[in-house]
Amino acid sequence: MSTSLAGNLRLTVASSLASGLIRALRRLIRWRSVNEEAVLGLNRSGRPYVHAFFHDQLLMMTYSYLGQTHGRRLAVLSSRHRDGEYVARTLERFGHLMVRGSTGRGGVGGLKEMIGHLRAGRDAAFATDGPRGPRHRVQIGVIEAARLGGAPIVPVAFAASKKKLCGRGTPSRSPCRSDAASSSTVSLSSCSPPPTAGPWS
Amino acid sequence: MLPAADRGSMELKRRDLEVALERLTARAEALAAGGPDPDPAARSAGRPA
Numbered sequence: 001m002s003t004s005l006a007g008n009l010r011l012t013v014a015s016s017l018a019s020g021l022i023r024a025l026r027r028l029i030r031w032r033s034v035n036e037e038a039v040l041g042l043n044r045s046g047r048p049y050v051h052a053f054f055h056d057q058l059l060m061m062t063y064s065y066l067g068q069t070h071g072r073r074l075a076v077l078s079s080r081h082r083d084g085e086y087v088a089r090t091l092e093r094f095g096h097l098m099v100r101g102s103t104g105r106g107g108v109g110g111l112k113e114m115i116g117h118l119r120a121g122r123d124a125a126f127a128t129d130g131p132r133g134p135r136h137r138v139q140i141g142v143i144e145a146a147r148l149g150g151a152p153i154v155p156v157a158f159a160a161s162k163k164k165l166c167g168r169g170t171p172s173r174s175p176c177r178s179d180a181a182s183s184s185t186v187s188l189s190s191c192s193p194p195p196t197a198g199p200w201s
Numbered sequence: 202m203l204p205a206a207d208r209g210s211m212e213l214k215r216r217d218l219e220v221a222l223e224r225l226t227a228r229a230e231a232l233a234a235g236g237p238d239p240d241p242a243a244r245s246a247g248r249p250a
Contacts, residue, residue: 034232054222128218136226138219143211153218157225159233 015089022090026063029160036066039154043070048118050146050153054136055127057158058087062094064156067123075099075117075124077110077141079131097122102131111141118149 042049043066051074053061065074076091078084079102088098097117101110114124126142129135146153231239 032232034229052218052222054226057226128222136219136223138215138222140211140215143214143218147211155218155221155225157222157229159226159229161233161235 011085011089014086015093018086018090019093022059022062022094026060031063033064033066039066042152042154043067043072046121048121048123048149048151050118050142050149050151051123051125051156052128052138052142052153053125053156053158055129055131055133056135057156058127060158060160061125061156062091062096064158065096065123065125068095073097073122075114075122077101077114077124077126080110081131084131096125107141111145114145115149118145118151124149124151 039049039051051061051065053064067074073096075097076088077099078088078091080100081102084100084102088100092098099110099113099117101107101113114126118124124145126145128138128142130139130141142153145151228239231237
């Protein structure tokens, strides 16, 4: 019981610090969005889409999601491992809906839940290469979710002019990218060609 | 179990997404570094696409 309480407290403190750090970082950097019309058009039409990115660009990805300004909600798939719990608790503080599951644990249940969100008109975010890698190797789950949820996929990338690369052994098990006093940040999205839309042929 | 044709199609879509994300990442890195936009379409249009 005390371990559980201590664990919960640790999660609460860590997610609070992490969300505060991300918010502070966002205020300190010059942000530039490129090609955001791709998602703004979908937001305006109320059509849900899959927000797809690579795992090592997760840090500032919450700010590349523009749907909240249009009253939309984003469901985010996060692993059931402990590091996924930290990510989930942190992203909940930005108003996102968290779905737990990954290739290794609870994948099918998590995927079904994500498809349900898409069908209900909510957007869905996937770190496409999964928590266990291989790095930048897209897993099939995101394609399956888009197909069954009937939603287009919008690939999104993020880069910073100054960054610190974390080595292996970080919670995501893949090199992570973080900003260190970044002076310029680019969030880039593209909807052409849409990797998937409508019925599968 | 999906028919083989559907599985093949999904694998193609998976690769398309992988390539799209790699290209976007490279482009975002180039733009963040202050370099020219590596996307020829955006360059010829004179603005970020």
